[in-house]
Amino acid sequence: MLSPSPYRPEPDTFEPLQPANNTDPNSQHDDDSDGIHVEPPSSAANAPAYKRPLDPKKLKRRGKGKLEGVEGGQCYILDLPEDLLHHFLTRLPPRSLLQLASTCKLLHNQAKSESIWRQCYINHFFWDGAASDGAAREQVKVLVQGCMGPGGRGWKREALSREGMLERWTASRTTFVVHHPLTVVVHNMSLSYPPHQASHKAGPLVVGKMHQTTPSKSPGASGADSPHTPSPAAKMSHRQKYEAMLAVSSRPPPSLFCAGMEVGALVRSDPLTGKVSKGFWGPGQDANFHLRPHWDPNSAPSAIFIPKRSQTHMLWGLLTGSCVHTTIQSRTHATHGGRANSVNVTSKPNDMHDGAVLSISQPEVNGTDPLKWVTGGEDGRVKYWQLNPATGRSGKKTPDAAPASITCLFTSEPVEEPLANRAEEVRLRQVAQPDAIAHVACDLQHDVVCGVTVDGDLRVWFDAASSPEEVRVDVGSEADLGGVRLLRLSCSQTNNGLVASVLVHHWKHPKITRYDISPDATVKTTFYATASESPLTTVQAFLQPTPPIARPPEPEVSLSARIVTPNSNSGANTPAAPPPELNLETLPRRLVPQEFGRFIVAGDEHGRAYIWEWDGRAVDNVVRPLRDWFATDGKVTAVDAHCSLIAVGSYDGHIDVFDPLPAVPIRVRGFRPPSHLTPGDLMVAASDELRARHYNVNHVIIENDLVVGAIGRNVLAWRAGTGKGRQSGKDTTPRKAPGGGGKGEFRGHSRTLDLRDLHQETVDSHHEIQEENTATRVHSTHERAHLAAMEDLGLADGDAALQYALMISQQEADGVQQTVPEPTTADEDEVMSDDEADAIRAVEQFKQAEEDDLAAILEQIRLAEEREAAGR
Numbered sequence: 001m002l003s004p005s006p007y008r009p010e011p012d013t014f015e016p017l018q019p020a021n022n023t024d025p026n027s028q029h030d031d032d033s034d035g036i037h038v039e040p041p042s043s044a045a046n047a048p049a050y051k052r053p054l055d056p057k058k059l060k061r062r063g064k065g066k067l068e069g070v071e072g073g074q075c076y077i078l079d080l081p082e083d084l085l086h087h088f089l090t091r092l093p094p095r096s097l098l099q100l101a102s103t104c105k106l107l108h109n110q111a112k113s114e115s116i117w118r119q120c121y122i123n124h125f126f127w128d129g130a131a132s133d134g135a136a137r138e139q140v141k142v143l144v145q146g147c148m149g150p151g152g153r154g155w156k157r158e159a160l161s162r163e164g165m166l167e168r169w170t171a172s173r174t175t176f177v178v179h180h181p182l183t184v185v186v187h188n189m190s191l192s193y194p195p196h197q198a199s200h201k202a203g204p205l206v207v208g209k210m211h212q213t214t215p216s217k218s219p220g221a222s223g224a225d226s227p228h229t230p231s232p233a234a235k236m237s238h239r240q241k242y243e244a245m246l247a248v249s250s251r252p253p254p255s256l257f258c259a260g261m262e263v264g265a266l267v268r269s270d271p272l273t274g275k276v277s278k279g280f281w282g283p284g285q286d287a288n289f290h291l292r293p294h295w296d297p298n299s300a301p302s303a304i305f306i307p308k309r310s311q312t313h314m315l316w317g318l319l320t321g322s323c324v325h326t327t328i329q330s331r332t333h334a335t336h337g338g339r340a341n342s343v344n345v346t347s348k349p350n351d352m353h354d355g356a357v358l359s360i361s362q363p364e365v366n367g368t369d370p371l372k373w374v375t376g377g378e379d380g381r382v383k384y385w386q387l388n389p390a391t392g393r394s395g396k397k398t399p400d401a402a403p404a405s406i407t408c409l410f411t412s413e414p415v416e417e418p419l420a421n422r423a424e425e426v427r428l429r430q431v432a433q434p435d436a437i438a439h440v441a442c443d444l445q446h447d448v449v450c451g452v453t454v455d456g457d458l459r460v461w462f463d464a465a466s467s468p469e470e471v472r473v474d475v476g477s478e479a480d481l482g483g484v485r486l487l488r489l490s491c492s493q494t495n496n497g498l499v500a501s502v503l504v505h506h507w508k509h510p511k512i513t514r515y516d517i518s519p520d521a522t523v524k525t526t527f528y529a530t531a532s533e534s535p536l537t538t539v540q541a542f543l544q545p546t547p548p549i550a551r552p553p554e555p556e557v558s559l560s561a562r563i564v565t566p567n568s569n570s571g572a573n574t575p576a577a578p579p580p581e582l583n584l585e586t587l588p589r590r591l592v593p594q595e596f597g598r599f600i601v602a603g604d605e606h607g608r609a610y611i612w613e614w615d616g617r618a619v620d621n622v623v624r625p626l627r628d629w630f631a632t633d634g635k636v637t638a639v640d641a642h643c644s645l646i647a648v649g650s651y652d653g654h655i656d657v658f659d660p661l662p663a664v665p666i667r668v669r670g671f672r673p674p675s676h677l678t679p680g681d682l683m684v685a686a687s688d689e690l691r692a693r694h695y696n697v698n699h700v701i702i703e704n705d706l707v708v709g710a711i712g713r714n715v716l717a718w719r720a721g722t723g724k725g726r727q728s729g730k731d732t733t734p735r736k737a738p739g740g741g742g743k744g745e746f747r748g749h750s751r752t753l754d755l756r757d758l759h760q761e762t763v764d765s766h767h768e769i770q771e772e773n774t775a776t777r778v779h780s781t782h783e784r785a786h787l788a789a790m791e792d793l794g795l796a797d798g799d800a801a802l803q804y805a806l807m808i809s810q811q812e813a814d815g816v817q818q819t820v821p822e823p824t825t826a827d828e829d830e831v832m833s834d835d836e837a838d839a840i841r842a843v844e845q846f847k848q849a850e851e852d853d854l855a856a857i858l859e860q861i862r863l864a865e866e867r868e869a870a871g872r
Contacts, residue, residue, distance in 0.1 A: 258710070264316070265282045526621055528616075601641050610628050
């Protein structure tokens, strides 16, 4: 690493110093020393023992970048042309570029450029030279996301943040925590971080034990000197300073919400400690009055929706056909013994489905809580709902206050006739009773609702709340493509009007289909396919646009400005000519922030993962993946993406985290929870049976430094540590939790360094070094014997011995007798035969020794990888 120079120059007037070119003829030079200058002994003896360093403030400048009294030259980096210097800076790692910028003000000014940091980011995290690659620049708009969520932080902060984030993922020694908040299979999960509450109190931030200060003896003591308020000048202990530093520098632990379909409950727990909170949320009236949920036949859910990262409410679809909106209150609003409480709002009986609710969906809007959602039921209908919040203050009796209610805005009619290309038995079944709506989606901004059956009957309604217009599309029958397992909706305004983009995936089909549907029933079809045509087992679409890394540039020309050309005849009273109209369509299209960060992630049954760009370039209506790599051994069952990281869960309960930015994504972390699966259990886990969910990774959530996975009814959580802390080595070994989380849990300090693991790693490294030294000694013995045999034959090295053997073999094959130099004084014929045998024997021994050394090295690598995998 480069260190700052002791001489702080003024900008653009000084370059760092280099060793002078000594031309003394008495000086000694070594041709193999790469230009290293060696002083003669006489000059070293006459040199003073100590030389006082020069003060840069007292030195006089002489020319550009030179100081009088200092031996040295100029920094040749600063003499480079502007384009070469820019190219050099963009090839450095982010941290090295930051340190280099601190050595010189000229370099500091150069490093202020946002373009340099952007190219540094792309070259370092994608591949070397990617900043000048047009394909890589297009991938940046899709794959690059901010490390802290919001965009506009700039490429410099994002480059440094991502470099530190990847180091925490790869070098952290924290252990994962496994607990089971529910007694049934986890149906869905979500994370919630508590809001940051700024302290407005005067005085220093003190965390932990507060020391009482002595009250002021003056009769007119102010509030700041009262006995109940610590004095601002009061000293803090080292422990209080350390805790205060952690309080302002680290994020609080998140809360994990797990929903269970069989018991109809939402349970909160701490994923880093395994502690489960008391009470639960549910659609029934007795929710939160029991410590553990139980089956309630009067409010049994058939569909659940919970936001992924904003836990203020959740939605229930019941077997009775009604839907319930549950408000998740915090502890500050708790009314039952300090536990969190829930407020349920149930739909009206006249608006219920005629059967169970099979699907319920609501778009996640950043910053606001949506009040509308859509449901699909067994009766073949799609319903559009709206929540009417209660009026009046909570807990206050107001005469005009009205309770919260749910209103049905739209109800679709069952299909009048089946699709034309279905089998006769399917048509007879649909005439008797319409097929159930299996999946629904809605867009609140554009008022678009859609639903699809398992058999592939897609129906889209535009202006659903006011004047619905239906468009019906056949997306493929269950007999031909398999049942529909995924439905996503994204609407956008184009030059031709509103377009509803519907993403459909059939069960284990190798392609994902996108339908761009217009209100006039115009449909455009696009396929997302793979090269291997392997069946896809899990698909996740991230269609919510993400803000760009850098703030978009401001428009250079204001469209509202009017350009007036002065008339040459100023004295004439003729009116001025009107300015020409500005055609907006002819202006260059500026990329808006809404077009960044939309992609699709999927995994197949052979362990490969794929990433497609949502608006990728299609060739013959087929979009090829941006990334295609081998992620795990076996079927992929869950995927998630966040902060430009990809988490992949497999059928056997393993979770791997990848960095997708390089051309071949790099695995940065793997989690192998202890399992005792028999060969029969593995066969069940790899199958499509319903009980396979007890072994698969059904859901996975990844954050900046956190990963959470649901494996059956167990939940695995891991958070990257920040390195060595005050409590390093303490409370880091897995142990049973004291209570609140059930059996089989492991607790560990999530932000410390395990010294026991470091000691064990040192012991393992010692044994590896001993084995390597033994193999090296054996190799050296064989090599010395081979060299002695070749020296007796007059051969210099292995290549000469090989050429000699080939020459003799060629002579025998051709039957040509040639004169060979006689290495010894023995008979010529006898020497020739001995030379042939010795040369061939030496070559064979040399090749066998190389093969033995290669096998030993491969065996050592395999043993090291097994120990590393067992340690993790």
